[in-house]
Amino acid sequence: MRRHNPLAWTLLNIAHWSVFLAWIPTTAAATAVMAQQGRLPLELDPVLVGISSALATLAGATSLLIRINSILAEFPGVPLIRPRIFCAAHMLGSWLAGTAAFLAGRSHGWDVWYSLLFVLLLAFLGAKGVEILAEKYLSVYRPPGSTQ
């Protein structure tokens, strides 16, 4: 097996994470500049942001529970092979779709009920969509008798 230089490997990892996390300072800088110019596109109430995040989390958790229940009902006691990826797929899908729905709802100035219901619906669909994609490319549980 080919051995990697540890220093090069560490630098590569740092570069990888820097690119991955670059959206945080970019968003912060863009928000600061727009606030200074007095043209923030959305008025985001922090409490409503928190409630929307809770709703998106609940939608993802519901999708996750429904899937776990269906797996366990079919094969009781079956082990989940990649539980973290399995959970992360649902939650990532719901949070991404929930964020998009929240921003769309607030930018259109919808009523709070419709805005929250839209977040809920899209977050659930997002979680289901990523679940289908994740299970298409990764095995998440090991059915009895399989050798994988």
Added chain:
Amino acid sequence: MSRDPFWLARLTISLWVGSSALIALMRPDSLMAKTVLPSGALGGVALWGLVAVSLIGLLDNLMNDLLPRCSLRLAMRHRHTGFMAMSIALVLCAGVVAKHEGLSPLLLNYMLPAALAVWVSFLDVFARYKQ
């Protein structure tokens, strides 16, 4: 009679949430009614939804845990969906309250039972298939 280990927690949540929503629908001067019902027709729908889900939870408790030789498998297999729907309806109500009141201690009235319902749902799903 084999009782689910979380039957008392489920009974408490169903009674707590169902009675709060029913009181809000029956008494317009109650705290929940004053905060949720003025937000529009969907406030009433959310409260009636909470009553319906709580009644299903109570029926599930009665048939699967309390009455001997009785079983309602459909309610047992989809129990987690009911409790997650209950917690979602509670958080929706909290969102409406937050819109008008901001960060208020009133939110605890909705968020605490919602958190408890989610916790019990997860524990219940894993406990159900453990044997």
